[in-house]
Amino acid sequence: MEMPSRLNLEGPGQRADVPARIAGRTMPMYLHEREHMNTTIAIIGAGPGLGLASARRFGAEGFNVALLSRTQEHVDALAAELASAGIAARGYATDVRDHESLKTALAQAADELGPIEILQYSPVPSKDYLRPVLETTSEELRSALEFSALGAAAAMNAVLPGMRALGRGTALFINGSSAVRPNHNYAGTSAAFAAESAYAQMLHDALAPEGIHVAQLIIPLGIGGGDPAHEPTALSETLWRIYGGGTGFRTFVTPLD
Numbered sequence: 001m002e003m004p005s006r007l008n009l010e011g012p013g014q015r016a017d018v019p020a021r022i023a024g025r026t027m028p029m030y031l032h033e034r035e036h037m038n039t040t041i042a043i044i045g046a047g048p049g050l051g052l053a054s055a056r057r058f059g060a061e062g063f064n065v066a067l068l069s070r071t072q073e074h075v076d077a078l079a080a081e082l083a084s085a086g087i088a089a090r091g092y093a094t095d096v097r098d099h100e101s102l103k104t105a106l107a108q109a110a111d112e113l114g115p116i117e118i119l120q121y122s123p124v125p126s127k128d129y130l131r132p133v134l135e136t137t138s139e140e141l142r143s144a145l146e147f148s149a150l151g152a153a154a155a156m157n158a159v160l161p162g163m164r165a166l167g168r169g170t171a172l173f174i175n176g177s178s179a180v181r182p183n184h185n186y187a188g189t190s191a192a193f194a195a196e197s198a199y200a201q202m203l204h205d206a207l208a209p210e211g212i213h214v215a216q217l218i219i220p221l222g223i224g225g226g227d228p229a230h231e232p233t234a235l236s237e238t239l240w241r242i243y244g245g246g247t248g249f250r251t252f253v254t255p256l257d
Contacts, residue, residue, distance in 0.1 A: 038088075038114030039166065042066040042106060044096060044155055045123030050174070052078055053232035054120055057240050059087030063118065066109035067091045068102075088113065096123050096151030097143075106158040115166050116159045118243065121152050122174040129188025136187040144188035149195035156203065160212075169212040170243050173200040177220040177256055204249045213246045219253045 041058045043051045046067035055065045055078070065087055067075040075091025082089035090112060094105040110116050129144040156171060163169025178186055179193035197216060204214040217239060235253065242251055 038064055039117035040064040040066050040109060040113040040115065041118040041120060042068060042109055042116045042155075042159065043120045043122070044068045044102075044151075045121070046075055046078060046091075047124070048078065050122060050232045050235055051120075052081070053236035054239055055082055055087065055089060056085065057233075057236040058118065058243075059085070059089065061240075064113040065089035066106075066113055066116070068094050068105055068109075069123075070095050096155070097146050099150075099154040102151070102154050103158045106155065110159075110162055115162045117163065117166060117169055119155060119159050119169075119171045120174070120239070121155055121172070123147065123151065125189050125192070129192065130186050131188065133184045133187035133190075140188050141191055144192035145195055148189070148192035149199055152196050153199060160207075163212050164210065167211060170246070171200070171203065171212070171214045172239055172242065173197070173214070173216045175216060175218055177218060179216070179218060180250075181256060201249060208247075213243075215242045215248065216250045217242065217253065218250060218256075220256055 041054070041063045043054055043065065045051060046055065046069050051067065051069075055067065059065050059082060065079075065082060067078050067082075067089060069075050069091070070093060072091060072093040075093065077091075079089040079091040090109065092105040092109055094101045096102055106116065125144065125147060128140050129147070131140065152173060159169070159171075173196060175193045175197060176189065177183075178190040179197040182190040182194060184190070200214055200216050207214055217235070219235065238251065238253060242248075
């Protein structure tokens with residue numbers, strides 16, 4: 001979910017070699033006493049803002065990083081930047097509306113980097129989804145739902161067997177405020193984020209007994225814009241805390257008015 005600051009969350013080669021895993025990291029005990037094994041965070045919608053910040057934060061704690069976006073050159077550049085910092089990372093080109101492509105990319109990431117323990121779903125919605133409700137067509141609504149809700153379901157279905165095999169996992173869904181407060185000026189994302197939010201809430205309730213944590217981060221007013229809490233590095237710390245807490249569903253970066 002990457003756009004220039006302020007990012008409005010209502011809208012919008014050859015791979016680098018994977019370096020050796022950094023050894024000797026001190027892992028916080030509250031992180032489920034995570035085993036020392038190669039597990040992966042898969043970031044869907046990886047870009048130079050929040051996606052890269054999350055990759056750095058979780059990679060610094062010993063996770064391998066799978067970067068998923070539509071352009072191979074784009075994710076390869078991000079992976080090379082992470083590799084220069086000693087983080088094992090690879091890029092995978094996929095489109096969240098192409099479920100077979102998404103499934104294949106996630107399977108390849110798990111095979112090459114290790115089981116996917118964390119899924120971050122944060123692709124940037126199209127500007128076509130930001131029209132007022134009276135100007136929004138049924139086709140645009142359908143496309144928005146495919147992008148946010150159905151793409152999220154396809155991603156989760158792809159990684160859930162691996163999480164179950166691990167006996168743990170975390171799914172992080174990132175949305176703007178229209179996920180909980182519809183805005184008639186942004187009809188596509190309001191409808192799609194609400195559906196994604198409901199889906200994630202149901203996953204949270206259903207998977208909690210299995211030790212798989214599903215959480216949602218709501219970022220009112222978008223990423224950046226001068227508010228320190230909304231900057232990518234700060235948001236990645238919030239995601240790290242959500243991962244470490246491992247119980248609640250919804251977190252607001254700042255309260256809604």
